[in-house]
Amino acid sequence: MERGPSVSGRRARRGPAPPGDIEQAVCEAAERLLASERLADLSVAQILREAHVSRASFYFYFASKSAVLARLAERVIGEVYAATQTWLHRAEGEAPRAALEGAMRSALALWRRHDAVLRAIVETWHTSPEIGDVWERLIGRFTQAAAEQIERERAAAVAPAEGPAAHTLAAALVWMTERSLYVAISSGEPDFADDDALVGTLTDVWWRAIYAPPPASG
Amino acid sequence: MERGPSVSGRRARRGPAPPGDIEQAVCEAAERLLASERLADLSVAQILREAHVSRASFYFYFASKSAVLARLAERVIGEVYAATQTWLHRAEGEAPRAALEGAMRSALALWRRHDAVLRAIVETWHTSPEIGDVWERLIGRFTQAAAEQIERERAAAVAPAEGPAAHTLAAALVWMTERSLYVAISSGEPDFADDDALVGTLTDVWWRAIYAPPPASG
DNA sequence: CGACAACCATACACCATGTCTGGACATGTT
DNA sequence: AACATGTCCAGACATGGTGTATGGTTGTCG
Numbered sequence: 323m324e325r326g327p328s329v330s331g332r333r334a335r336r337g338p339a340p341p342g343d344i345e346q347a348v349c350e351a352a353e354r355l356l357a358s359e360r361l362a363d364l365s366v367a368q369i370l371r372e373a374h375v376s377r378a379s380f381y382f383y384f385a386s387k388s389a390v391l392a393r394l395a396e397r398v399i400g401e402v403y404a405a406t407q408t409w410l411h412r413a414e415g416e417a418p419r420a421a422l423e424g425a426m427r428s429a430l431a432l433w434r435r436h437d438a439v440l441r442a443i444v445e446t447w448h449t450s451p452e453i454g455d456v457w458e459r460l461i462g463r464f465t466q467a468a469a470e471q472i473e474r475e476r477a478a479a480v481a482p483a484e485g486p487a488a489h490t491l492a493a494a495l496v497w498m499t500e501r502s503l504y505v506a507i508s509s510g511e512p513d514f515a516d517d518d519a520l521v522g523t524l525t526d527v528w529w530r531a532i533y534a535p536p537p538a539s540g
Numbered sequence: 541m542e543r544g545p546s547v548s549g550r551r552a553r554r555g556p557a558p559p560g561d562i563e564q565a566v567c568e569a570a571e572r573l574l575a576s577e578r579l580a581d582l583s584v585a586q587i588l589r590e591a592h593v594s595r596a597s598f599y600f601y602f603a604s605k606s607a608v609l610a611r612l613a614e615r616v617i618g619e620v621y622a623a624t625q626t627w628l629h630r631a632e633g634e635a636p637r638a639a640l641e642g643a644m645r646s647a648l649a650l651w652r653r654h655d656a657v658l659r660a661i662v663e664t665w666h667t668s669p670e671i672g673d674v675w676e677r678l679i680g681r682f683t684q685a686a687a688e689q690i691e692r693e694r695a696a697a698v699a700p701a702e703g704p705a706a707h708t709l710a711a712a713l714v715w716m717t718e719r720s721l722y723v724a725i726s727s728g729e730p731d732f733a734d735d736d737a738l739v740g741t742l743t744d745v746w747w748r749a750i751y752a753p754p755p756a757s758g
Numbered sequence: 759c760g761a762c763a764a765c766c767a768t769a770c771a772c773c774a775t776g777t778c779t780g781g782a783c784a785t786g787t788t
Numbered sequence: 789a790a791c792a793t794g795t796c797c798a799g800a801c802a803t804g805g806t807g808t809a810t811g812g813t814t815g816t817c818g
Contacts (some may be wrong), residue, residue, distance in 0.1 A: 362667055366774075376799095378777090386775085392606055448727065463759090465731065485744055494720050494730065498745075502711075502715055502716075505715060513708060519704065523712050527709070527712055531749065535753075537751040562764090584806080595766090595768090595808095596808090600765090686782085691796075
């Protein structure tokens with residue numbers, strides 16, 4: 323609070339060198355660098371050099387390196403939030419499996435598009451409450467959306483009513499998806515080398531976990 | 541390589557203060573500290589103080605802070621490896637679900653017992669190849685064991701033959717379990733507050749993913 | 759006793775973080 | 789034009805952590 327330019331009125335006048343915003347330049351530089359380097363291996367000096375911004379200016383707008391990631395995260399989150407709106411809401415005549423597959427495929431595409439930022443978040447959210455909050459809210463949002471969808475399907479008797487609590491089940495599935503995408507895209511896990519195999523497997527697990535009648539034995 | 545005391549003959553004579561091994565003291569101190577602090581927030585100096593070991597001695601035996609975790613990890617891994625032997629090998633007359641539930645419950649207990657070390661590994665394996673290797677080998681081991689079990693069950697027609705490749709399916713399920721245990725025990729995820737709900741949910745997902753006949757629609 | 763091995767205390771060079779100072783340059787006002 | 793103000797830069801600085809190097813101390817063994 324109380325840092326940065328006055329909230330209203332933005333900033334009218336500025337120095338000679340950069341025509342754009344400092345914040346913008348820093349964010350873009352950081353995202354560029356994150357594509358090839360981990361946040362932990364990244365120094366503030368590197369960002370400064372890449373963004374052509376002075377140390378003083380940087381610390382005027384950002385409290386620390388992880389504040390940059392937090393800002394970066396919020397921008398991505400906006401787009402991802404939009405995705406949760408329609409994520410699991412299957413259309414009237416759509417087959418459950420097709421809806422799930424679409425969701426998984428779009429999640430994969432989303433992760434690939436924002437790989438740098440998402441990777442950095444996943445690798446560091448446990449170190450800073452600032453980033454941790456962002457990530458947990460996002461995961462919570464997906465979980466909530468999934469839980470509601472599960473309950474809808476159960477209420478409509480499209481999915482069997484037996485099974486674990488919808489919210490807990492949703493959480494496990496969401497975390498599975500998060501981890502699998504991270505491991506497949508951001509880390510180099512060979513088990514998930516093939517996009518179709520990854521999407522197909524995730525879809526299948528979601529599908530069976532939600533829609534399968536419990537197998538025979540107890 | 542080429543560091544530490546001569547491999548054979550161990551160390552016969554030693555200084556005055558610590559009666560035990562330096563390595564041992566460091567490992568124990570580190571594990572103690574990891575119970576209440578993240579590895580990243582831990583300084584070498586703190587470990588030194590806790591272990592009553594000098595800086596020079598520390599760097600004689602360990603290349604860095606993460607080398608300590610690697611050593612700590614290897615010790616835990618030994619015990620965990622043993623667990624994979626019988627992990628999913630269900631006994632003759634045992635119900636599949638009971639076998640899975642036993643596996644999940646023992647995994648939970650194992651994680652809880654070694655929470656400090658496992659948490660540190662999960663939070664840092666992406667930063668150091670040393671630790672990354674350990675973790676990926678371990679996850680790979682669980683995945684392999686699960687894949688073999690899935691294939692056994694499919695061959696015996698206890699599980700339906702349809703579905704994703706056994707190894708990919710196993711990987712997704714193992715990562716789900718890893719992440720859920722981490723989040724439930726090491727982080728403070730409220731969704732998994734209840735042990736029984738966690739075990740029950742994980743068991744159910746594994747169970748349906750492996751044994752459920754595919755639901756009706758395509 | 760003297761060589762040697764394990765250990766300690768300490769000091770050091772290095773690097774990264776976050777703070778602080780002084781000055782440059784634009785704008786808005788008088 | 790002169791001046792105050794706001795935004796920015798360059799660079800110095802204090803702090804704290806890492807990993808290395810040095811010299812000294814204490815024990816064991818020949």
